[in-house]
Amino acid sequence: MSNKTVAKCNRKKHTGRVITRFGSELLVSNGDQPPIRCTTKRKLDHVACGDHVLWQANQHGNATVSQILPRKNALTRRTYRGTPKTIAANVDQLLVTSSWLPRPIWELVDRYLIAAGQLQANAIIIINKSDLEQKQATAIDKKALQDYRDIGYSVIAINALTGEGVDELRQLMNAKTNIFVGRSGVGKSSIAQHFLPDIELLVNDISQNGEGQHTTTTATLYNLENDAYLIDSPGVRDYALDELTARKLSDGYREFAPYIQDCRFNNCTHNHEPKCAVRTAVKSGEISNPRYQRYLGALINMENMT
Template identity: 45%
Template sequence: MLTRQGRVIIRFGAELIIEDEHGQRHRCTTRRNLQHAVCGDRVTWTPSDSGNQVVNGILPRRNLLERLDPRGQIRPVAANIDQVVLVIAHRPPPQWPLVDRYLVAIEALGATALLVINKADLDEGTGDGMEERVDLYQALGYTGLRTSVTTGLGMDSLRTHLRDATSVLVGQSGVGKSSLIQALLPDEDLRIGELSEATGEGRHTTTSARLYHLPGGGELIDSPGVRDFTAPPLPVDALARGFVEFRPHIGHCRFHNCAHDREPGCAIKAAMEAGEISEQRYASYLAMKRS
């Protein structure tokens, strides 16, 4: 029988919902021995009238978002992510080392980071260091966008940034991720998803990522497990590359296997002492490396 292509928009245990090129959805199971397909995967599948439809292949992935589950196991969450929207807010105040941890994970994923500073309506210019730190990230090449779900400020701009990409939204608790998603996806579909999370009904909905089409274009993959994902640890070289401003200095240390910690002749530390790399970013690197 004819094999078709589709995209995984949701997974419940062994069952997948596939969307075809016409936007129609099909319930499928996976062929045995097939690698775990996740939300966002492009797959091949075989239609069937008997209802026994099977996914038989996963097309090459652009990337795979993985998380550490509470037991320390690495779990695949979603595939083919173009952009990660990293949400921070004036309240609760950002934990900058955590922001750096997310940025490193985004770099390792090969996705674009979009920094959203939400609750702009609470910005009283109180000298909380937010502006300086956001300026630092912008100087590193990251885009920063101020939004307010309350006043609508920046929301059109956010929609524009989401338009041509598959995105996920992440950030610490209380920054307004659910509020932003509710504003971006005001349809019933999402509310049902939130409801089943709240009631605990359907255990899978609490962890399964789901792909949504945004009304203004673009796609958002969302689940609680995506929003607060904890990335698996990285080897030292990938960790250092995750700090984009370290990259020009990598390979210039005295020791080729320098971990940029206590080694003499470290080019990264020299750049930090020369003021080219910020002390806070270097401190974030050390904290991640030593943990």
């Protein structure tokens, strides 16, 4: 091959998937070859873990991502400054992870379920550290978990120290891009470690760092067996939904759906309006009151912010 042809070949565009991102540097999958380091142009600044991209080698022996291929969806959150930040792209399933210590925050679980609905992604609820359940779980917590089961979510109890519950989760991950979400210290990386025996993930060492230290610093995509992908992501203190509306909020409470059409007003927010079928269903016990109360809390929060 002439030098010219070689140069041309090198400039061929390849497809790959973003494994992780450090500032402007990306690690991109390269078929059977080891992943390749790429830089990206400023206009592609929103590229995220899980994106399918086109990349090409350039004359200097580096590689550049030239295009982000169309996304199925993107999980974004609002930063404390109020700007949206993309956590990961092209996700099929959110693994919404809580633990018995730090304690579960059911409002936060609800928020991730709303996000999953918006992304048209499935959601699985994981409650980790089941070794601490007996000591920590209150009647309110047990009701919260039962409520999720009653409205059709899979709830999996896991003990990442022993591996209990891990196989049940594994079965539900096949042929999907799964992402762990949840607060720092709940054990996302500890669970992920069971799926990645050959890689050593960073797991928080409480004895050194104390509870609630952020260990995982950047979202990273791993390719597992059975066409499953797994993204381990850093815990966030408080997940805030981006571009929330009253409609999106009530859509996220899937158990409201059968009643909404019977509300008197078609823009009913299920708060103070007369003849609200959702409120009636709460009163009769068909909709869980704690879930409804959390919905109301989120609605009032949202109204206060706009």
